Amino acid sequence: MGFKLLFICTGNTCRSPMAEGLARDMFGDMVQISSAGMSAWEGEEINAHALEILKEQNQDLSQHRARRITEELMADADWVIPMTQAQEESLKRLFPQYETKTRCLGNWGDSQKDILDPWMGSLNVYRQTAKEISELLSELKEKLRLEG
DSSP states (O other): OOEEEEEEESSSSSHHHHHHHHHHHHHGGGEEEEEEESSOOTTOBOOHHHHHHHHHTTOOOTTOBOOBOOHHHHHHOSEEEESSHHHHHHHHHHOGGGGGGBOOGGGSSSSOOOOOOOTTOOHHHHHHHHHHHHHHHHHHHHHHHHHO
């Protein structure tokens, strides 16, 4: 398990943990997957709606605790995958040495797409976000096969 993906969102309680859980389900043991947040409150628990959706996918992230992005996490990942174009730009400014391995989840296919933050939304909003993430993860998986 040498390949490492790091998913990034704002607080590391909604989108990036959902991407982490969904990617673990999709990629299996061939990839090491983790997540972090741009402005995470260290130790915060995963959002209840995100946790419920992941449990529906047989992924238990109940032990997940939010963490803030660090240079060490950036250095350790093969790909750093933020949820929005703005987060990608911010990461490239903060960590220019890792610019070539930072690409928004919505930039792996033909369209450039942001995953909007479902925070404070209903369970259905989170379910739609998970569906979008899952579709983009399929594109990512396909591209990594081509590039890998």
